[in-house]
Amino acid sequence: MSKRIGIEVSLAVAETVGLCDVDVVAAYPITPQTHIVEHLSELVADGHLDAEFVPVESEHSAMSACIGSSASGGRTFTSTCSQGYALMSELCYIASALRLPIVMAVANRALSAPINIWNDHSDLMYARDTGWIQLISENGQEAVDMTILAFRIGEDKRVSLPVQVNLDGFTMSHVIEPLTIPDAKEIREFLPPFNPVLRLDPASPVSMGGVGLPEIYTECRKAQDEALRASKPVIQEIFDDFARQFGRHYKLVETYRTEDADTIIVALGSIAQTAMTAIDAMRTRGRKVGIAHIRVFRPFPAAELVEAIGGAKNLVLLDRSTAFAGGEVSGPVALEIKCALFDKGLAPKVGNFLVGLGGRDVTDQNFEEMVERVASAKNGDLPAYEFINVRE
Amino acid sequence: MGLASEALKNFKGFNLRNLPEVEPLSPGHRACQGCGEVLALRQALKAIGNNVIVVSATGCMEIVTSPYPQTAWRVPWLHVAFENAASVVSGVEAAYKSMNRKKIIDRPDVTFLAYGGDGATADIGLQALSGALERGHNFVYLCLDNEAYMNTGIQRSSSTPFGASTTTSPPGRKSSGQATWKKNVVEIAAAHGAPYVATASPAYPIDLMNKVKKASLVPGPTYIHIYSPCPTGWRCGIEESVEIARLAVLSKVFPLYEVIDGEYYLSRNVAKPKPVSEYFKPQRRFRHLTEAEVRFIQQRIDEEYEKLLQKCRVQNGK
Numbered sequence: 110m111s112k113r114i115g116i117e118v119s120l121a122v123a124e125t126v127g128l129c130d131v132d133v134v135a136a137y138p139i140t141p142q143t144h145i146v147e148h149l150s151e152l153v154a155d156g157h158l159d160a161e162f163v164p165v166e167s168e169h170s171a172m173s174a175c176i177g178s179s180a181s182g183g184r185t186f187t188s189t190c191s192q193g194y195a196l197m198s199e200l201c202y203i204a205s206a207l208r209l210p211i212v213m214a215v216a217n218r219a220l221s222a223p224i225n226i227w228n229d230h231s232d233l234m235y236a237r238d239t240g241w242i243q244l245i246s247e248n249g250q251e252a253v254d255m256t257i258l259a260f261r262i263g264e265d266k267r268v269s270l271p272v273q274v275n276l277d278g279f280t281m282s283h284v285i286e287p288l289t290i291p292d293a294k295e296i297r298e299f300l301p302p303f304n305p306v307l308r309l310d311p312a313s314p315v316s317m318g319g320v321g322l323p324e325i326y327t328e329c330r331k332a333q334d335e336a337l338r339a340s341k342p343v344i345q346e347i348f349d350d351f352a353r354q355f356g357r358h359y360k361l362v363e364t365y366r367t368e369d370a371d372t373i374i375v376a377l378g379s380i381a382q383t384a385m386t387a388i389d390a391m392r393t394r395g396r397k398v399g400i401a402h403i404r405v406f407r408p409f410p411a412a413e414l415v416e417a418i419g420g421a422k423n424l425v426l427l428d429r430s431t432a433f434a435g436g437e438v439s440g441p442v443a444l445e446i447k448c449a450l451f452d453k454g455l456a457p458k459v460g461n462f463l464v465g466l467g468g469r470d471v472t473d474q475n476f477e478e479m480v481e482r483v484a485s486a487k488n489g490d491l492p493a494y495e496f497i498n499v500r501e
Numbered sequence: 502m503g504l505a506s507e508a509l510k511n512f513k514g515f516n517l518r519n520l521p522e523v524e525p526l527s528p529g530h531r532a533c534q535g536c537g538e539v540l541a542l543r544q545a546l547k548a549i550g551n552n553v554i555v556v557s558a559t560g561c562m563e564i565v566t567s568p569y570p571q572t573a574w575r576v577p578w579l580h581v582a583f584e585n586a587a588s589v590v591s592g593v594e595a596a597y598k599s600m601n602r603k604k605i606i607d608r609p610d611v612t613f614l615a616y617g618g619d620g621a622t623a624d625i626g627l628q629a630l631s632g633a634l635e636r637g638h639n640f641v642y643l644c645l646d647n648e649a650y651m652n653t654g655i656q657r658s659s660s661t662p663f664g665a666s667t668t669t670s671p672p673g674r675k676s677s678g679q680a681t682w683k684k685n686v687v688e689i690a691a692a693h694g695a696p697y698v699a700t701a702s703p704a705y706p707i708d709l710m711n712k713v714k715k716a717s718l719v720p721g722p723t724y725i726h727i728y729s730p731c732p733t734g735w736r737c738g739i740e741e742s743v744e745i746a747r748l749a750v751l752s753k754v755f756p757l758y759e760v761i762d763g764e765y766y767l768s769r770n771v772a773k774p775k776p777v778s779e780y781f782k783p784q785r786r787f788r789h790l791t792e793a794e795v796r797f798i799q800q801r802i803d804e805e806y807e808k809l810l811q812k813c814r815v816q817n818g819k
Contacts, residue, residue, distance in 0.1 A: 132596055132599040132600055132603070132605070133592060133595045133596050133599055135591075135592060135595070159599070159602065159603055160599055161595035161596070161598055161599040163591055163592065163595050163636065164636070165588060165591070165632055165636075166628060166629075166631070166632030166635070167628065167629075167632070169584070169585065169588070169629070170585060170588035170591070170628075170629050170632055170633075173581060173582070173585035173588035173589045173591075173592065173629065174588050174589065174591045174592030174595065175592055176579075176581050176589055176592060177556065177579065177581075177588070177589040177590060177591065177592025177593035177594075177595075177596065178592035178593065178595055178596035179592075179596075180579055180592075180593070181554070181592070181593045181596035181597060181600070182596065182600065182605075182606070183592075183595070183596030183599060183600055185592075185596070199582060200581065200582060200585070203581055203582060207581075302605075309554045309577040309579060309593060310577060310606075310608070311551060311552050311553060311554065311576060311577060311608070311611055312608075314574065314575060314576050314577045314578070315577060315578075316567055316572035316574050316577075316578045316579075317577075317578065317579045317580070318557075318567070318579055318580035318581055319567030319568065319569040319570075319571075319572060319580065320563070320564055320567050320568045320569060321569055322568055322569070325569055325570070329569075
């Protein structure tokens with residue numbers, strides 16, 4: 110039976126990975142991901158998880174070993190963040206092109222420099238073009254659920270792609286939360302054994318990772334693009350299936366108090382829950398404000414997002430990383446949302462705010478300031494983006 | 502008795518009468534004429550047979566055997582990137598170990614083989630190799646050493662020999678070619694305590710095949726450094742690569758030896774060595790060297806060979 114317990118989110122994710130009966134974990138320690146892999150190594154050491162724990166000498170080798178393992182047909186997990194993600198990123202492109210359903214938990218952390226171990230979404234955005242599916246959790250329960258879902262989605266033969274489970278570093282990874290971890294039997298019912306389309310096996314040899322000459326490279330990339338596109342309805346179908354079994358229903362884009370809202374905030378990750386508290390407070394003062402939070406950043410759910418926010422007059426779009434595009438275009442999240450709106454001929458008033466960088470807190474007060482700033486601005490007055498909460 | 506000695510105590514080698522007929526690496530690949538590297542790789546795969554999973558680093562052997570949708574491989578083969586063949590094979594081996602134990606598969610006797618060129622091994626992939634050797638995965642690693650980055654156009658590596666001309670170590674008014682001595686990755690592998698480490702040459706195919714076979718039988722990480730002549734990069738005749746490989750051994754430039762459980766064994770003593778000048782002569786990469794420079798190199802070769810002999814004598818208790 111699943112039970113509701115108080116547990117650090119990192120340990121809960123590790124427990125869940127163990128219950129998903131992975132065959133190989135290859136990982137390298139980096140703060141704030143460490144508790145996830147430490148606990149997995151404990152589960153293996155204590156005999157609770159029958160898997161090979163490969164303590165590699167770098168994140169680059171972590172993803173390399175994961176590729177070897179997944180290509181051999183093993184259910185494979187790793188975890189990293191920030192600089193570790195940057196180091197392994199070369200291989201992340203290859204993992205998706207080889208269509209290997211590796212699952213990776215990313216305890217989101219800022220990128221250097223200056224070196225900073227605290228939470229933002231620099232690594233999440235760094236990863237967005239690698240061809241992986243990106244799931245985003247807002248709290249510990251969602252991190253557990255997204256981990257189970259990641260294996261099921263990635264290993265679905267209609268998908269066959271690697272999946273990132275993003276959870277905010279420290280803000281989530283190091284926080285003890287009350288949550289429910291399904292038991293092994295329940296997870297087995299939801300997650301069938303990994304049965305890959307192809308695996309490295311001397312009984313039926315295949316060559317993987319050959320050279321793509323100009324005659325074939327475009328076709329390979331198009332096929333991969335189609336796989337990621339086709340994954341979108343499958344993800345929602347699997348979310349629905351999850352809801353039937355576990356009662357928690359996820360959507361590609363989720364909303365809170367948006368029905369009558371003239372101002373909508375869009376955010377990713379745990380910050381969305383702070384926003385909800387702020388929204389409740391603003392609502393009591395008559396401000397019609399709501400929030401849409403993006404559950405799946407890749408594939409990007411443009412249609413669902415436009416449906417959720419397209420009716421709003423004012424949009425408060427949050428980015429938790431910098432883009433260094435020169436100042437005249439928005440941050441990465443806002444840029445994609447603006448594109449989605451433009452394609453539908455919509456032009457609401459948009460404020461794009463770079464917030465919560467490198468562990469900087471974002472308070473209820475900040476949300477109220479951002480909402481007021483957009484609501485009171487004249488059309489055309491707002492810059493492409495602005496940093497808030499900056500000490501000048 | 503050490504791990505390797507134990508595994509090899511009943512080893513029966515190949516000879517001219519029992520050479521395997523299997524060709525896991527098939528003909529029809531796109532290697533240059535006279536390529537000593539693909540010759541060595543073919544011999545290595547013949548020795549191992551079909552029950553193998555091969556992991557390739559980026560490089561000549563990857564490019565020439567795998568232009569999609571063609572493949573020269575009759576055994577499972579995986580290429581991921583340049584610097585990580587040893588890490589990738591770690592993952593393959595770990596997955597097989599785990600899945601065999603959990604009875605998800607029943608493939609207990611597969612050999613896990615990774616190979617890379619000298620750039621992939623001595624330079625960009627040295628960390629990955631070190632990690633995999635240290636962790637003790639059960640795999641065979643072959644360094645196919647053609648002494649420069651041939652695939653990208655003959656740039657120097659840390660495995661390029663002193664004095665050699667490459668496109669990034671050109672001789673000139675202020676240069677005599679490569680200014681550094683060849684990195685000794687064999688010793689680096691041996692220093693990890695790998696149970697079986699050896700050097701081999703395609704000019705001595707039976708010796709090469711026996712060493713690869715031995716490596717595949719030894720549980721744990723094993724490393725073989727294979728001299729791989731490259732007529733394109735060394736600027737010699739395509740018919741001369743095997744002869745140059747033989748001269749490399751006979752001039753003590755590339756001695757053949759094994760390190761079994763840490764003990765050194767000379768595979769072929771060179772009682773009457775040929776001068777290095779004879780080895781250099783057919784290779785235009787060395788032709789700019791002055792007599793004084795050749796003497797300087799000869800002195801180093803003699804010293805290095807003497808050091809190796811000392812290790813073999815001491816370790817063998819002679």
